[in-house]
Amino acid sequence: MRTRFLIAGLALMTTVSFAQKREIRKAEKAIKSNQYNEALDYLKEAEPTLGSADNSMKAQFYAARGEAIFGVGKNDHAKLLAATEAFQTAISLDPAIEGQLSAQLQNLRASLINGAVKDQNAQNYKQAIEKLYASYVTSKDPSDLYFAAGNAVNGRDYKTALEYYQMLLDMDYTGEEEEYVATDKVSGELKSFDNKNLRDLAVRAGEYIKPETQKTESKKGEILRNMTLIYIEEGNTDKATALMKAARAESPDDVYLMRADADMSYKMGDVTRYNEIMKKIVASDPTNPELYFNLGVGSGEIGDKEKAIEYYEKTLELKPDHEGALINIAVVKLSGEDKLVEEMNSLGNSAADNRKYDELKKQRQAIYAETVPYLERAHKLNPNNKEVIRTLMNIYGQLADDDKYQEMKAKLD
Template identity: 70%
Template structure:
């Protein structure tokens, strides 16, 4: 009698296993037909008996669940997150399934990153951070951590930023990667290609010349710089100093770390060290416009507007067609407009107020006049830039230059069609 019961029990377990496999196979076929909701229904039927089957069957269940969730909700973060969890569960149960899941996981990553980019563009940094971190959890690509941390910084979630930056560093992430580039014969610009074969085909077409292989710049300096600035923002100068000391010892000639060290010194009020480091940075490559441009960006970030403008102007001396430097100078000069307008709007109608109003108006017009040459040159370099056209239109309007105002207005309308 005992033997018969045991045999019956074994047959029952086998039947359950067979039934589950059948439902999973049905789900996989539905996925192949892009009928993802039907696949989820089949998997729902199999789920109650999941605890009684082998790990390889469970892995197939979770693999199918991940694919069905991904297919049914590429714009639904909850489904994408659940898909990531399902893929991770499948890989934990059966690491051999990795090759089967390679393509679905890459599709999941693409969906998460594209959605995160949209969130970032609209200022939803918290959700962008969550999506990029979810991508990391399933792909283990540390670049996702770097971008998650960057969005956390933008969203002022400094604890998450520090966590993800540190995880990226611990994973050995530097951001350096091989790039296959060639020069566009028509524009003279160096362009990057997806891989070496694509680059070689472009060169053979005759449209590109000077094929090269180069390594992208390391982001380690930027990461350490941001981490030190976060520690300073939190009032933890000790951690900031210790982190920078370690980083500089590892890479004493890293220009980005020198910049980070200089910014940290300025934030801590050590102006003497700040000036010393800035001098070293310039001396490291005095004919490189990028050095001066980056110094301009750093100076602007710590509130040294006039210093930033000087660095941008030096970059323009070395590279007169440097569009980004032209625009950044214009942005800095126009940044003084808000305070003038605020004071103008606060004035009354007394004689003294009217006189002060005229003085402020002239100061504002002087700012516009100083800014115009930079924006006009930027427009020559980038004639279809709507933001440059719009800014020029507004300035011409304030300066009562009706002809140029109408010209820019017509151009903007044309660009926005």
């Protein structure tokens, strides 16, 4: 009796196994016909007995589930994350299946990144973080983790930002990439190409000259700077100092780390150390306009407006047609306008208030008069920059320069 019972049990398990295979195959067939909801129904029937299946069959089940969920909701946040989880479960059960899922994983990553970009633009940082982290899990590309950490900073989710940045440091991520560039024969501008073949084709066509291969800027300094600034924001100056000390000891001449150290010193109120480091940075490459431009950006980020303008002016001294420096000087100068407008709007109608209003109005117009030359030079360099055109139009309107206002308005329209 016992022997017959065991044989009967074995037969039952075989029947269940065949049933699982049948439902999974039905699901796979439905997926090929883009019948994703139907595929999910078949998988739902197979799921109750999945516990008795071997890892290979379980992997097939989760791979099919990932495909079906992705097919149903390519633009749905929850479904994209669920598809990611299903694919990763399949791979963990049977690593060999990852090769079979190559195309599906690429498509999933593309949807995750495109969705994250939309979320980021809408300032929906939580969803952007989740999509980018899912993309990192899918692709193992650390740049996805880097952008997820950046969104965590923007969303003030400092715990997640620190966790992801630490992961990047542990894997020695720098973000440096080879960049294929050449100079436009007509305009003299340096252009970057997606790959070497495209660059070489453009050069052979005679449109570009001076082909070069450059390395993009390391992101390690930015990562450390953000981590130290987060620690300072949280009041943990000991961690911030220890982190920077270790990093500088490892790479004492790294300009990006020096910038991060300077920013940290400024945030901690050590202006003397800040100035000492900034002098060393400038001395490292005194004729490089991009170095001064980056120092201007860093100074602006920590609120040192005078120093930012000083560095931008030095950039223009070395490279008079630096569009970014022209625009950023205008941005820094205009940043004081909001405070004036707020004060003007708070005034009453007394004689003293009216005098104060006129005084503030003159200060505002003085800011505009200082700013216009930089924006006009930027506009001349790039006549298609809509934000520059819009800003000039608004300033001309405030300065009652109707002819130039109408000119900019026409260009914007």
